[in-house]
Amino acid sequence: MEVVVQKDADSAVNLTARLIAARLDAKPDLVLGLATGRTMERVYDRLVALGRSFKRVRSFNLDEYVGLAPEDPQSYRSYMRQHLFDRVDIDPENVRLPEADRPDLKEVARRYEADINAAGGIDLQLLGIGETGHIGFNEPLSALMSRTRDKTLTQSTRQQNAAMFGGDPDRVPPRAMTMGVGTILDAIEVLLLATGEHKAAIVAKAIEGPITSMVTASALQLHPNCKVVLDEAAASRLQGRDYYDWVFQNEPDWDEFR
Numbered sequence: 289m290e291v292v293v294q295k296d297a298d299s300a301v302n303l304t305a306r307l308i309a310a311r312l313d314a315k316p317d318l319v320l321g322l323a324t325g326r327t328m329e330r331v332y333d334r335l336v337a338l339g340r341s342f343k344r345v346r347s348f349n350l351d352e353y354v355g356l357a358p359e360d361p362q363s364y365r366s367y368m369r370q371h372l373f374d375r376v377d378i379d380p381e382n383v384r385l386p387e388a389d390r391p392d393l394k395e396v397a398r399r400y401e402a403d404i405n406a407a408g409g410i411d412l413q414l415l416g417i418g419e420t421g422h423i424g425f426n427e428p429l430s431a432l433m434s435r436t437r438d439k440t441l442t443q444s445t446r447q448q449n450a451a452m453f454g455g456d457p458d459r460v461p462p463r464a465m466t467m468g469v470g471t472i473l474d475a476i477e478v479l480l481l482a483t484g485e486h487k488a489a490i491v492a493k494a495i496e497g498p499i500t501s502m503v504t505a506s507a508l509q510l511h512p513n514c515k516v517v518l519d520e521a522a523a524s525r526l527q528g529r530d531y532y533d534w535v536f537q538n539e540p541d542w543d544e545f546r
């Protein structure tokens with residue numbers, strides 16, 4: 289894992305978007321794993337501004353609320369259309385989110401995994417982190433080898449996501465379909481972005497704490513090619529900060545991003 293700390297949220301967002309753009313430059317038919325949430329809104333704004341073509345990109349989103357139709361304004365498909373898909377030249381045929389409004393969720397999950405495999409696997413998986421330590425919607429105690437399936441959200445996550453539902457956590461669907469931790473770990477490269485003081489405690493647990501299903505983001509410590517981009521606030525509880533900065537200054541892979 290490599291941890292890069294930027295001076296503020298704008299710089300962290302900018303670095304994340306530039307990294308994605310660099311991967312698109314290297315592989316125009318990139319298989320991209322996408323995330324939603326407030327943190328990602330700014331990344332997509334920046335990525336759109338960077339003006340890359342998504343014509344040959346295939347994408348798989350991490351998750352979708354169970355029971356919401358794709359056209360529902362609160363669905364993650366609507367979020368993705370608003371923040372990215374309708375603003376770039378991506379082919380709608382190449383875009384996938386779990387079809388979590390279907391009756392047979394087991395079959396939906398099986399097909400989602402099969403579609404990811406058929407695309408050759410995910411080249412770059414973009415991640416945020418929830419205050420429960422979730423990646424995707426892998427809430428505490430999600431098996432670290434889990435695959436795509438439906439999960440019950442914690443009350444804390446429903447609270448965290450209430451803004452999209454008129455501020456009322458009870459209106460946030462209680463269940464979601466999500467890639468599993470194992471699905472995420474299969475991506476060739478993983479890029480997690482977290483900003484803000486409210487993420488500092490969980491970020492420290494995920495990066496420097498023990499690997500535990502109580503904080504599913506801690507499983508990223510097992511991934512051979514995982515980058516974590518933070519702003520100063522989200523990094524404020526890390527112990528090994530000096531070394532992370534030293535690595536960023538010295539690793540040749542970061543030359544074009546410093």
Ligand code: F6R
Binds near residue numbers: 322326327351419424
């Ligand atoms: C969303 C997702 C979640 C979010 C996380 C952070 O697709 O998978 O894991 O990335 O809840 O959300 P924000 O950025 O709103 O704090």
